[in-house]
Amino acid sequence: MSTLPSDVSLLAGITASLRKAGCVFAEEEAAILAASARSAGELRAMAARRADGAPLEHVVGWAEFAGLRIAVAPGVFVPRxxxxxxxxxxxxxxxxxxxxxxxxxxxxxxxxxxxxxxxxxxxxxxxxxxxxxxxxxxxxxxxxxxxxxxxxxxxxxxxxxxxxxxxxxxxxxxxxxxxxxxxxxxxxxxxxxxxxxxxxxxxxxxxxxxxxxxxxxxxxxxxxxxxxxxxxxxxxxxxxxxxxxxxxxxxxxxxxxxxxxxxxxxxxxx
Structure with a gap:
C-alpha cells in the first residue's frame, strides 16, 4: 500500500476500530489489512467492511489453508x-x-x-x-x-x-x-x-x-x-x-x- 505500515496513528486507529467491533485479534487483522491494501483510503474501507462483520478472508480476498494462499470471493465458504x-x-x-x-x-x-x-x-x-x-x-x-x-x-x-x-x-x-x-x-x-x-x-x-x-x-x-x-x-x-x-x-x-x-x-x- 502507498501508506507505510509504520504509520502508527493510522494502524492504531484501524486496530481500535476493529477491537471496538469485537475482533479478538484486532492487531493481527489490522496488519493483514494493511499488507493487502494499496492505499490508506482502501485500508480504511477494508477495515470498515471488517468492522461491519464481513469475514476477514472475504475482505482481503484470500484465506491461508494448509500452507497455501487460497483466493476466496464474497459469499464463498471460507476454508476452516x-x-x-x-x-x-x-x-x-x-x-x-x-x-x-x-x-x-x-x-x-x-x-x-x-x-x-x-x-x-x-x-x-x-x-x-x-x-x-x-x-x-x-x-x-x-x-x-x-x-x-x-x-x-x-x-x-x-x-x-x-x-x-x-x-x-x-x-x-x-x-x-x-x-x-x-x-x-x-x-x-x-x-x-x-x-x-x-x-x-x-x-x-x-x-x-x-x-x-x-x-x-x-x-x-x-x-x-x-x-x-x-x-x-x-x-x-x-x-x-x-x-x-x-x-x-x-x-x-x-x-x-x-x-x-x-x-x-x-x-x-x-
Whole structure:
C-alpha cells in the first residue's frame, strides 16, 4: 500500500476500530489489512467492511489453508483450519498418480492442498454454487465442474476414484441461526445447512460413493462429534467400512470410509 505500515496513528486507529467491533485479534487483522491494501483510503474501507462483520478472508480476498494462499470471493465458504486435519489424513492415504475428487469444493481449498501434497494427481472438483465454482477455478490445478454432487462428473471416473473428499454441509437447519454472523450472514446457506440433523448431504454422498470409488478407494468426510454414530451408520449401510479419526487440537472429527471390494453397482453403472 502507498501508506507505510509504520504509520502508527493510522494502524492504531484501524486496530481500535476493529477491537471496538469485537475482533479478538484486532492487531493481527489490522496488519493483514494493511499488507493487502494499496492505499490508506482502501485500508480504511477494508477495515470498515471488517468492522461491519464481513469475514476477514472475504475482505482481503484470500484465506491461508494448509500452507497455501487460497483466493476466496464474497459469499464463498471460507476454508476452516479444522479441515486441514481432513487434508492431512487424505494425504497420508494418497497413492501416486491418484484420481482425486473434491465434492462440495467451495473455494477448492481441499483439492488444491491435496494436489500440492501428491504426485501426479488427477484432480476433479465440483460444487453447485456458481460463485464457488468460479473461485475454485482460480485455485485448483485440475478440472472444476458445476452441479449437484456427482452429477457433473465425467462418467469415466466411475469406479476409478482413489480419494474422494466431501466437505459436505453438516450444520442442522435449526442451528444455522446460532452460527457466528461471519458464517450465517456472509456464506452461502447451501455450504452450511445439512438438513434437520445435519446429515442429509452426507447420506446422499454415502449412497452414491460406492459407484465412483475404486476398489480400496477412500471417502473422507468431516462431521460433528455428536453426529459420528449416525454418519458411520450411513456409510456402513452402503457397504463401506469406516474408521473415525479425531484431532482435539483441530477440534475435528473425520470419517474415513473405504470400499473394501468391487461393488455390483460398478458393473450396472459403467
Amino acid at each position: 483450519r479444522r479441515t486441514e486435519f481432513l487434508v492431512a489424513e487424505a494425504a497420508r492415504l494418497l497413492p501416486e498418480h491418484a484420481v482425486v475428487v473434491d465434492l462440495c469444493c467451495g473455494s477448492g481449498a481441499l483439492g488444491a492442498a491435496l494436489h500440492a501434497a501428491g504426485k501426479g494427481v488427477e484432480l476433479h472438483a465440483a460444487d453447485i454454487d456458481p460463485a464457488a465454482v468460479a473461485c475454485a477455478r482460480g485455485n485448483v490445478r485440475g478440472t472444476v465442474h458445476q452441479g449437484d454432487l456427482f452429477e457433473p462428473l465425467p462418467a469415466r471416473l466411475r469406479g476409478r476414484v482413489d480419494v474422494l473428499l466431501a466437505n459436505v454441509p453438516y450444520v442442522p437447519s435449526d442451528q444455522i441461526a446460532l452460527l457466528p454472523s461471519e458464517a450465517r450472514d456472509h456464506e452461502a446457506r447451501t455450504a452450511l445447512d445439512g438438513g434437520p440433523d445435519g446429515l442429509d448431504v452426507l447420506r446422499r454422498v454415502a449412497a452414491a460413493a460406492p459407484r465412483w470409488l475404486a476398489p480400496r478407494g477412500r471417502l473422507l468426510v468431516e462431521t460433528g462429534e455428536h453426529q459420528t454414530s449416525a454418519a458411520v451408520a450411513a456409510f456402513t449401510a452402503h457397504g463401506l467400512t469406516v474408521h473415525v479419526a479425531s484431532a482435539p487440537d483441530y477440534d475435528a472429527t473425520v470419517l474415513i470410509a473405504t470400499l473394501p471390494r468391487p461393488h455390483p453397482a460398478h458393473a450396472e453403472e459403467a
